[in-house]
Amino acid sequence: MPIHVRTFANGEMEELNESINPTEPVKTPRLTSLDAFRGATVALMLLVNNMALDEATPAQLQHASWGETIRIADLVFPWFLLCAGLSLPFSYRSAKHRGVSYGAWAMKALSRAVGLLLLGMFLDSAYNRQPTLGLGVLQLIGLASLVAALLMPLKPLARGIVALAVLLGYGAALALLTVPDQGRPVLSEHANLVLYLNDTFFRPIGLRGLPSVLPTAALVVLGSLVGGALAQAKGRVRVILFGLALGL
Numbered sequence: 001m002p003i004h005v006r007t008f009a010n011g012e013m014e015e016l017n018e019s020i021n022p023t024e025p026v027k028t029p030r031l032t033s034l035d036a037f038r039g040a041t042v043a044l045m046l047l048v049n050n051m052a053l054d055e056a057t058p059a060q061l062q063h064a065s066w067g068e069t070i071r072i073a074d075l076v077f078p079w080f081l082l083c084a085g086l087s088l089p090f091s092y093r094s095a096k097h098r099g100v101s102y103g104a105w106a107m108k109a110l111s112r113a114v115g116l117l118l119l120g121m122f123l124d125s126a127y128n129r130q131p132t133l134g135l136g137v138l139q140l141i142g143l144a145s146l147v148a149a150l151l152m153p154l155k156p157l158a159r160g161i162v163a164l165a166v167l168l169g170y171g172a173a174l175a176l177l178t179v180p181d182q183g184r185p186v187l188s189e190h191a192n193l194v195l196y197l198n199d200t201f202f203r204p205i206g207l208r209g210l211p212s213v214l215p216t217a218a219l220v221v222l223g224s225l226v227g228g229a230l231a232q233a234k235g236r237v238r239v240i241l242f243g244l245a246l247g248l
Contacts, residue, residue, distance in 0.1 A: 033230075045077075047061065048076055059071065061073050082226070083223070084223060085221060087227060088223070088227060089152075116138045121133060121134070135212070140213060143216075147213070148220035151224075156225055160225055163222050166215070170214050170218075173193060179193050181196060194211045198210075
């Protein structure tokens with residue numbers, strides 16, 4: 001039932017015209033810049049993935065070859081992961097205001113991840129014209145977003161440490177660990193530790209690309225840290241100053 005009360009200093013109460021409904025869900029304001037960035041990223045993704053490639057195609061709309069300078073087309077997937085992370089703090093804060101438990105939050109994140117996994121497998125199977133079990137772009141987004149969502153109860157510093165540790169560990173493994181079929185550490189397009197793990201262990205069971213969940217999840221977590229800062233007025237100033245510093 002709505003509550004219509006006003007409390008005075010003497011403890012008496014009087015009815016209010018306005019009603020307060022404690023069960024009414026709290027609406028979290030949308031961040032226009034995030035919606036614009038996400039929309040631009042999706043538009044760029046559709047352009048890059050569906051344009052006919054020929055000599056007239058701008059180089060920036062084609063993926064760079066191994067060892068070449070990064071191009072705009074190479075940033076589409078990282079930007080999409082960043083968008084996924086940016087929206088997490090807003091969703092998590094809204095869920096907490098509604099009294100959603102961590103278990104319910106985790107189950108919702110899991111259901112979304114499963115949906116992306118199934119959709120990705122359906123699209124891959126349609127493209128290959130045969131049932132295809134694997135980890136494509138949508139599957140990676142689903143798994144990475146799931147990992148980041150499960151880490152949301154942690155403090156920002158803890159999440160930042162986890163993301164940084166994963167990225168440093170992943171990079172160190174690629175650079176320092178011996179690739180068994182090479183007999184030494186190798187990091188090239190056709191010979192590296194991740195390629196060896198995928199071809200030897202994960203491709204036979206339809207999970208080629210599973211090691212890539214680690215860096216993609218770390219990027220989503222980093223996006224959640226930026227999103228958490230943007231959710232606060234002071235944090236937005238810090239993000240702007242940090243971006244300017246990086247630009248300089």
